[in-house]
Amino acid sequence: MLHDAVSRIRRFNRAVTAEVGALDTSFLGRGRPLGAARVLNGIGHGRGDVGALRDYLGLDSGLLSRLLRGLEEEGLVVTLPHPSDARRRVAALTEAGRKEFVAYEALSNAQAASLVERFPRAEELLRAMDLVATALGRERIAIEECDPRAATAVSCLTAYYAELGRRLATGFDVALSRDPEAADMMRPRGAFLVALSDGMPIGCVGLKGKGGEVAEIKRLWVCPSARGLGLARRLMRAAEDAARDLAITTLQLDSNSALTEALQLYRRTGWVEIERFNDDPYPDFFFEKRV
Amino acid sequence: MLHDAVSRIRRFNRAVTAEVGALDTSFLGRGRPLGAARVLNGIGHGRGDVGALRDYLGLDSGLLSRLLRGLEEEGLVVTLPHPSDARRRVAALTEAGRKEFVAYEALSNAQAASLVERFPRAEELLRAMDLVATALGRERIAIEECDPRAATAVSCLTAYYAELGRRLATGFDVALSRDPEAADMMRPRGAFLVALSDGMPIGCVGLKGKGGEVAEIKRLWVCPSARGLGLARRLMRAAEDAARDLAITTLQLDSNSALTEALQLYRRTGWVEIERFNDDPYPDFFFEKRV
DNA sequence: GCATATGTCTGACCTAAGTCAGATAAATCG
DNA sequence: CGATTTATCTGACTTAGGTCAGACATATGC
Numbered sequence: 077m078l079h080d081a082v083s084r085i086r087r088f089n090r091a092v093t094a095e096v097g098a099l100d101t102s103f104l105g106r107g108r109p110l111g112a113a114r115v116l117n118g119i120g121h122g123r124g125d126v127g128a129l130r131d132y133l134g135l136d137s138g139l140l141s142r143l144l145r146g147l148e149e150e151g152l153v154v155t156l157p158h159p160s161d162a163r164r165r166v167a168a169l170t171e172a173g174r175k176e177f178v179a180y181e182a183l184s185n186a187q188a189a190s191l192v193e194r195f196p197r198a199e200e201l202l203r204a205m206d207l208v209a210t211a212l213g214r215e216r217i218a219i220e221e222c223d224p225r226a227a228t229a230v231s232c233l234t235a236y237y238a239e240l241g242r243r244l245a246t247g248f249d250v251a252l253s254r255d256p257e258a259a260d261m262m263r264p265r266g267a268f269l270v271a272l273s274d275g276m277p278i279g280c281v282g283l284k285g286k287g288g289e290v291a292e293i294k295r296l297w298v299c300p301s302a303r304g305l306g307l308a309r310r311l312m313r314a315a316e317d318a319a320r321d322l323a324i325t326t327l328q329l330d331s332n333s334a335l336t337e338a339l340q341l342y343r344r345t346g347w348v349e350i351e352r353f354n355d356d357p358y359p360d361f362f363f364e365k366r367v
Numbered sequence: 368m369l370h371d372a373v374s375r376i377r378r379f380n381r382a383v384t385a386e387v388g389a390l391d392t393s394f395l396g397r398g399r400p401l402g403a404a405r406v407l408n409g410i411g412h413g414r415g416d417v418g419a420l421r422d423y424l425g426l427d428s429g430l431l432s433r434l435l436r437g438l439e440e441e442g443l444v445v446t447l448p449h450p451s452d453a454r455r456r457v458a459a460l461t462e463a464g465r466k467e468f469v470a471y472e473a474l475s476n477a478q479a480a481s482l483v484e485r486f487p488r489a490e491e492l493l494r495a496m497d498l499v500a501t502a503l504g505r506e507r508i509a510i511e512e513c514d515p516r517a518a519t520a521v522s523c524l525t526a527y528y529a530e531l532g533r534r535l536a537t538g539f540d541v542a543l544s545r546d547p548e549a550a551d552m553m554r555p556r557g558a559f560l561v562a563l564s565d566g567m568p569i570g571c572v573g574l575k576g577k578g579g580e581v582a583e584i585k586r587l588w589v590c591p592s593a594r595g596l597g598l599a600r601r602l603m604r605a606a607e608d609a610a611r612d613l614a615i616t617t618l619q620l621d622s623n624s625a626l627t628e629a630l631q632l633y634r635r636t637g638w639v640e641i642e643r644f645n646d647d648p649y650p651d652f653f654f655e656k657r658v
Numbered sequence: 659g660c661a662t663a664t665g666t667c668t669g670a671c672c673t674a675a676g677t678c679a680g681a682t683a684a685a686t687c688g
Numbered sequence: 689c690g691a692t693t694t695a696t697c698t699g700a701c702t703t704a705g706g707t708c709a710g711a712c713a714t715a716t717g718c
Contacts, residue, residue: 084493084500085479087565089390091500092383099380109704127665139706141667163665163714188376195502196595202375204495209375209382211486274378304488400674418695430676432697454684454695 088208095191102183106176111135113180115143116152119167120177125158126165152176206301210273214305217273219314224261224268224282232270232280236297243334244358254356256284256294266291267318271298271307278302281311283318283327291319293329296338308341316367326366330359379499386482393474397467402426404471406434407443407460411468415457416449443467497592501564505596508564510605515552515559515573523561523571527588534625535649545647547575547585557582558609562589562598569593572602574609574618582610584620587629599632607658617657621650 103113114133123129130140147153152173158164169177192198222229240248261268266285270277279298285291293315298307319327331338347363394404405424414420421431438444443464449455460468483489513520531539552559557576561568570589576582584606589598610618622629638654
């Protein structure tokens with residue numbers, strides 16, 4: 077190793093602090109203190125609920141209140157009582173506020189784009205950034221249910237199919253496989269779960285119901301930068317919880333011998349090998365588990 | 368790609384801001400504002416000269432002066448006039464100041480260690496952090512002359528030998544090669560240059576003088592995370608500048624056909640192939656350039 | 659319906675951080 | 689030598705950011 081771990085991390089901290097500081101400085105260019113800009117951005121990103129905004133930004137209630145009043149005086153924000161609980165308030169951007177928000181987004185995007193542009197090995201850099209972000213944000217990975225046709229789900233599935241294509245000796249064509257209907261992977265028949273790290277989808281799993289007490293696990297995938305963190309296990313546990321919730325008692329899945337980590341995971345978490353239960357051309361391993 | 372580049376970078380920014388913020392918070396635990404802690408750390412890291420400290424921390428002269436006075440009142444720092452210029456002042460840590468400095472270092476090291484500890488794929492993470500730090504700190508890569516036996520030089524050379532061992536079909540044993548004497552790569556005979564990114568050595572090149580007008584380029588190396596940035600070219604240019612400065616008119620070098628990027632660089636920057644000029648077992652390509 | 663809990667706001671504070679215009683003293687140039 | 693430049697310090701000021709106690713209105717449990 078060139079340098080010990082600690083000094084490498086400290087060098088990283090310095091480099092990154094300088095870069096993030098540059099972004100803050102460019103935000104100041106719009107003539108508003110950073111705090112107000114952050115509030116405006118929070119609202120723009122859908123955190124209109126004052127309480128949610130406070131948690132997200134980690135601000136004192138008095139301080140946030142004052143910042144909101146400032147933005148209201150600027151004509152960028154309006155706050156209204158929450159429709160179902162008049163104690164709570166919801167902030168929303170006005171037309172002018174939306175324009176300001178877009179301007180801040182543009183600054184932020186420009187900074188990101190310039191970073192990629194001035195570094196020749198962009199994809200490698202982005203991959204490294206993903207890995208670091210995942211490592212740092214490990215405690216904040218959330219598993220959520222979503223529609224398997226939603227953008228977050230589709231981005232995972234696309235990566236999943238691409239990886240199968242690379243790893244299976246036969247390649248992989250989703251049209252030849254038994255692609256489940258979206259409705260089978262949604263309540264009340266089944267479920268589709270994605271793992272989100274700070275909003276970015278980094279893994280998924282589908283629970284494909286058949287209407288009865290037996291369901292199938294499909295599409296288990298974890299993005300490369302998040303492997304080795306026990307995320308697949310967490311996703312499987314969440315899928316089993318969903319199955320219990322749907323009164324499903326038996327889970328089945330098929331897999332391929334090229335996917336060694338997956339087979340290892342199944343064997344270690346109570347799955348038992350069973351006879352082939354479909355005529356899909358790709359799988360050559362079949363498992364079952366009672367929940 | 369899972370997500371577009373911009374949102375990947377923005378996720379990275381958020382993750383890293385939270386981590387750096389955690390370090391700042393732990394620094395506050397020592398009951399001193401962050402500014403004062405940074406000054407103390409700057410002095411501890413050898414930036415005692417008040418002017419240098421101001422540049423390093425980017426502080427206003429009045430503000431730094433006040434922070435220094437505060438640390439003096441705490442008994443952590445003493446400032447003395449510069450020995451050769453009584454206008455300038457030099458700050459130094461007292462015994463108590465050194466203790467505080469060590470405590471801050473320990474906090475910083477603990478944070479770094481805990482990061483590595485809670486992520487199972489530590490070496491991969493560190494490599495990713497190196498790459499990101501190099502990309503972000505690209506404009507701040509400095510080339511400096513140093514003793515080839517100094518720690519910075521040795522860490523580069525060790526990595527260089529290891530890489531030769533991996534890449535040459537024959538392996539590489541430095542004892543069998545014509546290892547230059549350190550004195551040949553130091554003024555007044557030659558020079559040894561290292562590239563430093565925020566203090567971390569990431570590349571080197573040696574200029575081995577023979578006392579006359581001919582000198583040899585040796586040990587050109589760039590660490591993997593910094594490749595593709597044109598650093599080798601910059602190092603070579605710096606070595607040529609040093610050669611001119613030493614009244615050297617002809618440069619020679621030997622290389623191996625396995626080192627394709629290096630050969631390409633030489634051909635593109637005015638080097639011409641010549642006859643073998645030594646009996647070193649490893650090289651099979653020989654170049655010359657007039658400066 | 660009343661007591662209590664919850665969510666937000668207001669006023670009165672405080673501190674860290676930074677700016678700027680001189681003051682001061684030492685070095686340097688002609 | 690005197691004039692100018694350089695390095696640092698001091699005092700007066702500003703701003704951003706944050707804390708805290710209580711006010712106020714609305715919801716919730718009994």
